[in-house]
Amino acid sequence: MTAAVPKLRIRGLRKSFGDKRVLDGIDLDVMPRTSMVVIGGSGSGKSVLLKCVLGLIQPDAGVIEIDGQDVLRMRRADAEAARARIGMLFQNGALFDSLPVWENVAFGLLAQRRIDRRAARERAGEILAQVGLAASVGELSPAELSGGMQKRVALARAIAAQPDMMFFDEPTTGLDPIMGAVIDGLIVDCVKRLGSTAVAITHDMASARRIGDAAAMIHRGKIIWSGPASALMDSGNPEVDQFTHGRREGPIQMELRR
Amino acid sequence: MLDLLAAVGRASLAACRFTGQLAIFGLSGLSHLLRPPFYWRMFGRALLEIGYFSLPVVALTAIFTGMVLALQSYTGFARFSAEGAVASVVVLSVTRELGPVLAGLMVAGRVGAAMAAEIGTMRVTDQIDALSTLSTNPMKYLVAPRLLAGAIALPLLVIVADILGVMGGYIIATFKLGFNQAFYLKNTLDFLQPTDVISGLAKAAVFGFIIALMGCFQGYNSRGGAQGVGAATTAAVVAASILILAFDYVLTEMFFAR
Known part of the structure; x- marks a missing residue:
């Protein structure tokens, strides 16, 4: 053994x-x-x-x-x-403040060319749901979120690429x-x-x-x-x-x- | 005496280290332009930021500079009854020197600072580390598109600055100083050679690259929170301004020295 x-x-x-x-x-x-x-x-x-x-x-x-x-x-x-x-959740979230939430979540998928932008937006909505956020949150910018929501979005980004x-x-x-x-x-x-x-x-x-x-x-x-x-x-x-x-x-x- | 020598030595070593780091950073950025993937979206954003949004400040600077140049050269040439040279002085000064240099300095203040602040904030909030963990090379994503956009946007701005600078001189010469409109335009076009414009545009491409390089370099290497980002922003503007003036001399020597 x-x-x-x-x-x-x-x-x-x-x-x-x-x-x-x-x-x-x-x-x-x-x-x-x-x-x-x-x-x-x-x-x-x-x-x-x-x-x-x-x-x-x-x-x-x-x-x-x-x-x-x-x-x-x-x-x-x-x-x-x-x-x-490896998925990483940073201490302060480290969300990209120049991008909307959905693009933050799908960033790794887009970077690895696994998915096109339309599919990425839909996939981001599904992943946001997994961390208890509505798909509409995807249209907001990170600066509009509370600390807890930012952590959830950062977690969603970390798990997006499974x-x-x-x-x-x-x-x-x-x-x-x-x-x-x-x-x-x-x-x-x-x-x-x-x-x-x-x-x-x-x-x-x-x-x-x-x-x-x-x-x-x-x-x-x-x-x-x-x-x-x-x-x-x-x-x-x-x-x-x-x-x-x-x-x-x-x-x-x-x-x-x- | 030894303390003084030690201080000079330390400063020299620091200058060498800085130059080496900057050169490696610039070459690394350039090398990423030649290897896929290329982030066209980031390039478009940078082009818009450097070019389109700098248009008002560059336009105003150019038009007032042309106006002042016409007034001052008229005052000087009138003493020697050489008022006819005003048009040639305005067009040559604007296309060869003032267009690229003043546009470069204005863009360095506006865009160089913004670039250093944006990338510096990304550095101190772990966003650059987050890029690396999401299969994205930060040099490729943040630096390479900005370097290319800087080298392309500034010549475009200088074309506008050249036209408006000459127009500023024309307005003052014809409406205030009483020059004949057709005579002024003929003088302007007679003295203008294609090399005058081309050399100015080549200078602008170099200045645009320098502005983007200093903004990215200082931001990328910033440390220590808000204070570090502030220091990087100042350093980016100061270094870009000095380098623009230094390279202006070098390029003028290259283009026009006999």
Whole structure:
């Protein structure tokens, strides 16, 4: 019997900006069709980790494998093709404010020449419905939407190409608790419906428990704990316990600057 | 003394780095013009923004410049009883120098700033990263169409500026200074050579490319939120204006030096 190949496998990932080492040998496995939540404090390297996997930042060293293939060492076109199968929800939505909502949602489909503009507009309406928005929202510009609606549109854009892996960067940041729960619910539904593998980074514990099957904590550029998401609040790891319970006292010393 | 040398060295290195980065950015943008896909819709938008919407400001600048030029040259030539040279001075000054340079400076202020602000905002709100995750090369989508539109739109604007600048001189010369209308027009056409107009249009194409290049480069590399976008906008206008004046000298030397 052969062991299952992780959908995403990261080994020894390092990245520094000048003298500051942000990622210091990250090792992480995400198994197919699981939702991995990566938690960690501000500036711990969570977003840099995602950007390295997405190819937006070039790491200094390490291995990033998607479906067993090292995207850092494959031909550029092949790496782009592998990454095209990843959907990404950015922290602030990152909607294109010069385009109407429908074109934002269908942008990836149009870019990959999968569909013409008329069909894209119809498809965008269907995808908007999947995230609980009326098709008429497609005619609005992103600036006319509330924060919660912008997040839904960004989620619709992320799932439009039916990716087999999805990344979520702080999906509930800036939302009220009810809207945060709604977005988390939509994320769980979309990931299940598409049969995707998901990686979410967050420091919202309620969101982490709702989204994740598995969890890992990043601290000072390293993964210091990983396990089932259900064990997050009672991990037995002093750093994780301090973080998840929001205690001031503990092994993690926050840098205070005046 | 050593501090002074160190400061000069640092500034020289920074200037070299900037020049190298700008050259690579420009060549990369140009290379994307030669490789599909080409975003015609973005090209059309940029052409409209640079060309059509700059028409009023370029037209007003040209017509008043022509009027002032006729007045000033008449004042000077009248001292030597050479008033007949007014028409030739106006038409040569406008077509060779003032048309392209003033149109370039006005467009740099209007469009260069807008480009830097738009692309800079896209950078700091993760929209450029979002493009990459949606199978779209930001250089191909944002930069290449603008570079081409700049190089095409400015010569078109300069044709209008040339006509209106000469017309401004004609209005002042005939209605205020008492020149014979047919005599003024004959003088204008007698002194005008095709190379005068063509050299002005060639300059305009270079200036248009420079404006788009600086707007895109500064916006693309902006960092640090609203302040960074503001700084990029200022830098784009200042750098484009200086480069227009510097290249005007170089191109004049190329076209007209004996």
